[in-house]
Amino acid sequence: MKVIIIGAVAAGSKAAAKLKRLKPDWQIIIYTADNNISYSECGLPYYIAGTFKDVHKLVIRTPQDFKKQGIEVFTKHFVEKIYPDKKQILIKNLQTKEEFTDNYDKLIIATGARPNVPDIQGVNLQNVFTLRTIEDGIAIKNAVLQNKKAVILGGGYIGIELLEAFVKQGLYISLIQSSEAIMSIFDNDLAQIIQKYVIQKNLEQVKIINNQTITSIEGEEKVQKIILSDGKEIQTDMVVISAGIKPNVEITQNTGIKLGETGAIKVNSKMETNIKDIYACGDCTEKYHIVAQKPCWIPLGSTANKEGRCCALNVSGQTDEFEGVLGSAVTKYFDFTMSMTGLTEKQALKYGFEPVSVIVRKNDKAGYMPDVESIIIKLTADKNSKKILGAQGIGQGDVDKRINTLTSALLSKMTIQEFFGNDITYSPPFSTSIDPMLTAAQNLMNKFN
């Protein structure tokens, strides 16, 4: 049996490693256009920040590691076409430009995603970057060390992580976003608090510009300035575009492989596409949102790993199902954590729920502990079913663990009353005797009564 895997960052490499353990005698081949396989994209901002020095720490397994396990790896090989009828793919060696075909018994598409680059003048100038691969990370870090002024386009997860990295490296940064506050994936009430924190934390180094886009990037060879939609100019030494990502699905053209309504590859819970013996997993696939009970596209490394594992099990002949995602995510800006799971209030509205929310500001541990910090929890439930829809938590205290108390509750579709019965661990260095999550649940119950 011969399995070909296209792409090998998180999902592809996980699928390959798992499948080789399940089926040591099968032939497993990876083709990837990338120079590296099996690395942590999520760690790149911390490399740029100087949190650690050696970028290779982000690499979990090298092609050599895989070869030792009997997996064949072809880096810098771009898969151009899939011919499902012939069970064949067309590959281009990016170094020699040579094209050749290979045949599979089963195919796994794990082509991932790539940055959205808006179609504006000057995006190809030197020192205009996106962040996705290890090479991107190295290039941005080199530019950071040689320059003083940077522009970041987009204030989402990667935008805010790069902002911290650039502040730590001593840059002066203008962060430009089309929304009215940074981290606009959160509800606006919380996004406003995040924005306030970011501004006061590094007032001198950081300038946040809301409700604007970049209309052009200008310079000779290298970028020298950008022009905003309101006509203003900003001088800069470098630009990073972190304005979202999109799935790499071009490979499915003319193959009959269906995309979902989100534009990512449609798979069932076994990671099967609609074409027999063709599977897909990771950032290139559409996911099922367990709370919304609708398709969604939330591409994350943790999900990609699980999908890769599930895919390998099914390819091997076992049965495994990946039920979907909750939209759980976390990041931080210096000591300020931002975390969410389930639906925000605005997402809940979009999905047709009648969300009712409370916001609770409370200590993260007993008030007499010297390292006590304030945290803010927003908890949302559906007016009709009383089921929890989601939670958002922000603040300098211990937030992410509060959000994680809720993930299992969302998975089992708990009502707010049921969740209130939760027995969360307590002692003064860790929590308040009624945990902030339970206070939020209690306040929400009161709103329903």
Added chain:
Amino acid sequence: MKVIIIGAVAAGSKAAAKLKRLKPDWQIIIYTADNNISYSECGLPYYIAGTFKDVHKLVIRTPQDFKKQGIEVFTKHFVEKIYPDKKQILIKNLQTKEEFTDNYDKLIIATGARPNVPDIQGVNLQNVFTLRTIEDGIAIKNAVLQNKKAVILGGGYIGIELLEAFVKQGLYISLIQSSEAIMSIFDNDLAQIIQKYVIQKNLEQVKIINNQTITSIEGEEKVQKIILSDGKEIQTDMVVISAGIKPNVEITQNTGIKLGETGAIKVNSKMETNIKDIYACGDCTEKYHIVAQKPCWIPLGSTANKEGRCCALNVSGQTDEFEGVLGSAVTKYFDFTMSMTGLTEKQALKYGFEPVSVIVRKNDKAGYMPDVESIIIKLTADKNSKKILGAQGIGQGDVDKRINTLTSALLSKMTIQEFFGNDITYSPPFSTSIDPMLTAAQNLMNKFN
């Protein structure tokens, strides 16, 4: 309507405050033998450690605060008897020694618990302490500041918290316990790791003596030495007995109020005893273990608060149910956290399950983050039902949040496979792309296959 509440540390004070908000016109009277009401017992070790200076920070509400809200509070008043037929209680003023009666429409027993003091010679000598009230805390701290050598009897939660406090205050401590390792509420494999950490952390100041009890405490007025069961003597300036606690249930004698099989007051999920109009809540009551589906007695401040609230709602005429506990708990020894929820393996056996467990040692965050720490998770499920029974987590890394991801899962009686579908938040400063809890779940699933 007149409600009398006996005792007011956590459950009683919570019930009083909640009931006054629900029924502002009702007469609410608290009688307590204690000097204080509404304080955090759990915070006393941190006061002794010098983590904060003012012991009154532990007081949430003073009798004056309560009086302002219209609640009558009588401290240093010991309730000696309840006469359910007459709806009357007999009270002794501990200062004047005067006895008097009072009548109630509804009665709430919240008498709490007190330390187990073994019946050994010399327990009444000066500088032999137990830790329960604020006065106990002040007395121990004064002794700590004036002395050099201490003995702690018992290595449970309070024992280990006092050990940290005493180390921080520069004492030399012998901790004596009848079990074979400290924190023997954990399974022995983890308790051994905890013990190893404790010993190597403060080798010079701390001596741990297992499998021993104290047979006598000796000295003139003040304690000077203790004698162990193996005959050895230990010179010491002070002794703290932290060998467990027992519920204060003597008040129920000759009242017809039933105790449960654990010896604590039996209540239903509405906090009602078997006698009409007599309720009980907090550490003096028996609890229902949601995982074991059996009565248990796990007295904790967080539970007491919830029970107090539930009790007030039912007393007021509303309906509220407290479903029970999961046995969730957490503490730390310096930077080493110990946390659990549900049943340990040995508890599971005792309750008649067929537990299957895995132990996972894994990083608490991405390996390239400079503050990465190793944590150890033990996850236990039932062989027949595949349902999760419990988890224990220890280590210098972020453990308690892992345990908390499981509390809702236990509440909704998830199988290990269902829990594996959990979407736990991930980014490099917070977790590994497959969270340690999910790795544990995966390894446990593999054991079942």
